[in-house]
Amino acid sequence: GEHRDLHSFPTRRSSDLANELRDRLKLNDVRLASLPSQTDYGQTALSLGIATGAAASLPELLSESTNVGVGWGYTIYHTSSLLDQCVTNRPLNFFPLVGSFGENNPYLQINVIANRFAEKFNAKSFYTIMPAIRDNEKLAEIEEKSYMRLTQQWESLDTAIIGLGPSPSNGIPLLAEASQEYHQLLRDSDTVGDILASFFYEDGRILDTSKLYFQTSLNLADLRKIDKVICLAGGGPKVEGIIAAARNKYFNVLVTDTNTAQQILDQLDLAEEK
16 A cells, blocks of 8 residues: 555645644645656746646635635736636626736736636626726826725725735846836845735835836725635745745735745744744
């Protein structure tokens, strides 16, 4: 029977890992995509692995949800593609958590992402005409109304699905079309990651970019008030951000992969040794 035991080892390890991570980060739930532990996993393959796991878990994770806010990014975009057609037992609504951005970046097309989720769940989706960041001058009346509607919708959310970006010192700017000044401000900061284009420090404080832009996104203090916040993220560059965001209660459900889970636990062990 020895051989059979070996065969079941990865899945057992995976559920042990998930439980340990859940307890150490004080989360409500952790779902792990099992990826082979080779070291040369590119971020793209990794994100696709997580998206595949997320697509499989979401019907169950959303089974009690009614009003779901969705974020943006590579992993969420692919999750919305990979989801199967689902039958839900309750009316579901999907709302964008951030304004639209990027003329040539599909992963930032928030209305497309919200629409995809809604189509897969046979649900309703709502859209925004607000850009994620815009100049600080006064909002036009039509924008004012759109912004008001969006903030009202945000108050009704019981669930959110978010991604998490790495520290801006990692080089690839999130909002490529934003000004040099904005990118410089991000790069000079010691922020460890971003959620919904809010860049946060290790202690949870948010980098203030309001001098440069008016930003349309659910702020992270309000994200904390939502019952279930599901974060889809993984990869070495995101470990620090995932730990900081979990500690600051920016999410309470994590969907990642087995390798990242191990890296997070190693990082937590290191921090405790200090």
